[in-house]
Amino acid sequence: MTDSQEQKSISDLSTRPIGRLLWEYSMPAIVGMVVMSLYNVIDRIFIGRGVGAEAIAGLAITFPVMNISAAIGVLIGAGAAARVSIMLGQRDRRGAEEVLGNSTVLILVNAIAMIR
Structure with missing residues (x-):
């Protein structure tokens, strides 16, 4: 990141509305948590159908x-x-x-x- 880009980022953090900044910076974390949760659910579906109950028990542990x-x-x-x-x-x-x-x-x- 160049110095001018860094100064612009710092300026944005001090001048833009807090609600907009909160939304912009929290959205990647929210998307990451949703993807992680979906991964766990889909993973259990495939393992349960493909391997069986013992594999689900292993996942639970x-x-x-x-x-x-x-x-x-x-x-x-x-x-x-x-x-x-x-x-x-x-x-x-x-x-x-x-x-x-x-x-x-x-x-x-x-x-x-x-x-x-």
Whole structure:
């Protein structure tokens, strides 16, 4: 992102109506949650018809683990987003980049730990 685009984004955040900004920035999260929910429902339909009740039982056991993994990812992401926003508001771009890097590494470590 060039400096002029960054300045325009910062200007938009300070001048545009809050309702419009909230709608614009929350829509990708809403779409993501709907897609994830649809994926789970459709996945269970195909597995139930193709494999059977035992496979559905396996999914029921692993579903809480998936939820915990997703919750940890959201926890790290939301915390990092808040910290990055604060640092960018203080014009501390270097600190914001460090937080972004650290949170990315932490999420990758979490993913590797959940895989094992």
